[in-house]
Amino acid sequence: MEKVDRELLKAVADLHDVPVGAYNIRKNSESAGRKSTENIQIITKEDKPGIDIRIAPGTRNESVHIPVLITESGISEMVYNDFFIGEGADVLIVAGCGIHNSGDQKSEHDGIHRFFVGKGAKVRYVEKHYGDGEGTGERVMNPTTEIVLEDDAVCEMETVQIKGVDSTVRVSRATLGKNAKLIMTERLMTHGKQIARSDMVVELNGEGSSAQIVSRSVGKDDSEQVFNPIAVGNGACRAHIQCDSIIMDRAKIRSIPEIAANHPEAQIVHEAAIGRINGDQLLKLCTLGLTEEEAEKEIIDGFLK
Amino acid sequence: MLELKDLKFDVDDGERKLGIIDGVNISFPEGKFIVITGPNGGGKSTLARLIMGIEKPTAGAILLDGEDISGKSVTERARAGLGYAFQQPPRFKGMTVRRLMNIASGKELSKDECCGFLSRVGLCSAEYINREVDQSLSGGEVKRIEIATLMARNPSIAIFDEPEAGIDLWSFSMLVETFKKMQKDSKGTVIIISHQERIMALADYVVVIADGKIAKQGTREEVLPTLMKEFSPSCCAMRGGEA
Incomplete structure (x- = not known):
């Protein structure tokens, strides 16, 4: 090799x-x-x-x-x-x-x-x-x-793209049967002029099915990111979408979590946040002897871990 | 030794200048346990932030072993031996307690070492070591971890900004024990900003700050008896955080 x-x-x-x-x-x-x-x-x-x-x-x-x-x-x-x-x-x-x-x-x-x-x-x-x-x-x-996912099936999916991919369009679709469980964790970092888009549709059809979708991203330089996860509850199910992004430099990030319920017992929650690195976090790590650059790297590494 | 020479910190509110710290002179006795106290809004926390470099003074000098460090960055001061525990510590998504402790100590701590620091602040360590320092921890837990990180760092001068703020009564008793032990064992200088009588009772030296000035300073025996008379009892009562 x-x-x-x-x-x-x-x-x-x-x-x-x-x-x-x-x-x-x-x-x-x-x-x-x-x-x-x-x-x-x-x-x-x-x-x-x-x-x-x-x-x-x-x-x-x-x-x-x-x-x-x-x-x-x-x-x-x-x-x-x-x-x-x-x-x-x-x-x-x-x-x-x-x-x-x-x-x-x-x-x-x-x-x-x-x-x-x-x-x-x-x-x-x-x-x-x-x-x-x-x-x-x-x-x-x-x-x-x-x-x-058939009845009682479990899928844990972890996707990571940290470095060096200029352009990505990710499309994910999932359907869940009775008591099926899906955990999707997406971690992404873009830099330079990279462009990344992630579209996701999760259909929770079965009773007792659940989905947890976590997206963590860091956008640097002039890069662009778009997230559009959609959770659709067609039965008595639970779903949680969480999109969390750190924005830096001149990056652009759009986060569009969408939830839909077609059943009265569907419980679906979404959260989305985009923000800079918190100044107190940097300060805290500087008081522990790290430089600002080291502190920033530490915060991003942890966030995307 | 840490010394403050005619230290001033003004803020401009657009109309006039406000003297938050107004000509403070202190020589912190080396290797001693010093409590800075005084009414809310008197400038105690600002003083701690000035020492650590989080705020820059308008005038005056901060001398560390004779060298003026007032132009130095937070990182440089940390590396020169200053440590600072936040009154409201930030949380970190994805960072484990163990990682934070390792950064603080500047080396990979063994599980036992890491647990040792945590149990000293009353956290059942095995449970906490791999937890993330994020929103899943309560305010009191984050606060205790903050104190443990400073112990792991073991700076020559440790500053604690109101360690009691945001901590429940039971945890507070534990904390008093922790500081008692620190007072006995620590070779470095410990500076604690506190309203708490039980913490003041541990002090070798007490500084009272009010309206940005030193109202009084001296040994515990000199200051505490008069303090109780001069200030209303409420200033020594259990309180929440101070901005």
């Missing part, structure tokens, strides 16, 4: 080498390694680029890593990955995309991830996006995520 690959793998999947368990590494639009296990089958799609990941019912304490690396300038790809998580399974899925663009052409990875989470299954999904490279070519990622 080359140095650039290792660095990208570490940034997007916390991996130092090939992972343990099932994995599929995609590099520059080609497969660069794959391993299925007894319970987790990774199969190449025949009709379009992408893979099916089939997790057998009852699979527990296993993980799947599916990192995507792009190190050539000028690559543009659209990938379809479908996850079928069997009843009662409990698994960790680590996805992520790293683009190292040292050329002057745009590199783009667009992915459509669909999750079919069976009855009583539990999945934790972590997705990190990262870009670097000294080239002037844009680094673009547009992830679409669709989640279907």
